[in-house]
Every structure is written in structure tokens, then in C-alpha cells.
Amino acid sequence: MKANIRKIVTFLEETRTEMGKPVDPPTRRAAAVAVIENPFAGRYVEDLTELMEIGEELGSLLTERAVAALGIPGANAESYGKAAAVGENGELEHAAAILHPKLGTPVRKTLGKGAALIPSSKKRGGPGVPLDIPLGHKDAAFVRSHFDGMEIRVNDAPRDNEILVAIAVTDSGRPLPRIGGLNKTQIKGEDGLR
């Protein structure tokens, strides 16, 4: 492991009713979060390769944790998202290095497919900062019922020299979706959009 991981946190959320109306089957989403040391905290470093490699490791580790929390085969995942929060001695670019170049491939490998872009968000903040992980259908970004977001936070992270890295996976869309648009039964899943 390249990453010095201080802690890993998993969240599993299951919604059973909304406005008194049953959600059946319940919608479920999971997030796995790693709190890692930022090897470049406090200084400007031009070459961010090390963080890109950490992203690749975490792509696999966190996706496996999230899928395990859901208790489903990876191929049954429906939507996904990723996000990172950098502690105050780091740069937004450090989050970008983890999230964008290499993290996606192992995520898709664990989930079987994943034709769609993995929606992402990033920020800099202190311990306990909330992170909203955007969610979209993994094979067709335009599936309207699966546009969503999951808020997570870890009260003692990120410390100033740390980065909090999160991957969210669901087995469903929003509870009681009813605003039309493309639905999951209509997906072609070829171009990642529809």
C-alpha cells in the first residue's frame, strides 16, 4: 500500500418510507471513506504521480468496501460517485490527482461495467467538513431517477495534513422517483450517456 491510511469508515443507508409511503424495496446506498496522509502537505510539488497511484489503490479498496456493505455482487450496483476533501495544508489539485487519472479503472473493474462518467466533487476543509458525493447511474449518465447525492462526514478528518477520499455505490435510485426522463429499463449503456 502506498497510502498511509489512518482510518476507513463505511456508511450504509436504507430508506424504507418517504412521506409515509413505503419504499419497497428500500433504496440503499453505501459510501466507503479512507482518511490518508497527504504526502505533499505544506509544500508545492509539481509531480503528483504518487497521489495518482494512491487513487488507483483506493479505487479498488473503497469500491470493494462499499459493495460489501451493500452485500451485493458488484455487477448489481446501479449508481456511483466519488469525492475528496483535502485538509488545510493541501491543494485542491491533490484531490484531483487522487480522483481523476487512475481511480476510475478499478472502480469499474469491481462493478463489472461503468460506461458512464463517475460524478465527482472536491473541496478543502477542516475536520468534520461535510462532503456531498454526487451520484449518477453507472452505465448511462442521463438516467434521471438516479441523479442524487450522499452527504458524509468524519468528525476528526481531514486533519491539516490529511485527505479524505470517498466512493459511494448504490443498488437503487432515489426513493419514489417520479419526474420522468430516461429510466433504467431503457438504457442502451454503450456511450455512457443513455
Place this chain on the structure above:
Amino acid sequence: MPEVKVRKRVILVEEVFHEGGPAASVPLRRAAALAVIHNPFAGKYVQEISGFMEDLNPLGLDMAKALVAALGGDAKVVEGYGKGAIIGQAGELEHGALWHVPGGYAMREILGNAKAIVASSKKVGGPGTRLDVPITHINASYVRSHFDAMEVGIPDAPKADEMLLALVMTTGSRIHARVGGLKASEIKGEDGLR
């Protein structure tokens, strides 16, 4: 008494490897089970509420089982516990007190012979309110290495007419415990205190 209506359940698992010191040979795990339920007494003063405690027993048992499962399935690994409640703004603090008996009963039932009082906290709050759930050793309240707390919360709960109920279990001491006092290895385990 009224039926227990669950809107949402959340499981949160933390695996702590280190906190800047030497990495532990066995990582500490802390897990929280949260349930968001309708508060049947919201919006009015109801004198007779205590019957609801018994109605909460099955939910408590279910949450305690889910916690043991989240920690790997063996109740023997559990060394610390705690409980808490956040009451939505149309309810009273006293409604949160309804959780003391069923929450404690449920964990003792699942953990076997746990002797110590289950530490607890409660408050009234809106959606996203955070609660620090206190944690102590399951057999001897004075074990200093196991004094801990876990922050929990759910962005969209509790609504005004809801209650968020929490149970917490941990597998060991604080990750770098070193402030002396009674050790887990020294407890007599008779009075629940030492």
C-alpha cells in the same frame, strides 16, 4: 401503544489503524446503528408514554444484531458500548428517554452477560444534528482505556415528528490509549464498575 414506523436505517463502521502513533496490530473498529422512526407523541403533551418502550424492543434487537454483523458477526469481539437519541423539534427530551430501557436491553441480550451501565446521551434537534454517543467498557464502567465517544448524525433526520435512535459498539480501547487507570485485563466484572 402505537406501531414503530421506521423511515430509514443507517449503519456506520469505522476502522482505525492509527492516529499518528504506531499502527495497531489489530485495528480498532467502532460501529453505529441508527434508526429514524416516527415519534408517535410529537406535537402534543402525552402523559402516558412508557408503554412505547416495550414496542421498541424488537427494533433495538434488530439494531444490536446488525451492529454485531457489521463488526464481523462474533459478539465476543465487542468491548465497548453506548446509546443515544436525537428527538425532532416537535417532541420532548423525555421521548428520547424511552430509548434507555430497550436500547440497553437489546445490547445486553445480544452480548450475553454485559454488566456495565450503557452510557448515553440525548438531545432535541433538527435534521443533520450531530450527537456524540458516549462509550464505556461493557463489563466495567471505570476502564479508562475504553472511555470514548462516536459522533453520529444523518443529514435529513430527525424531522420534527421523528426520533433518531442510536446504538454503538466498539472492539477495543482508544487506538493509542496511554493515560493509565483501570485496565480491561484487571476488571473483576462483578458490579459493572470495576
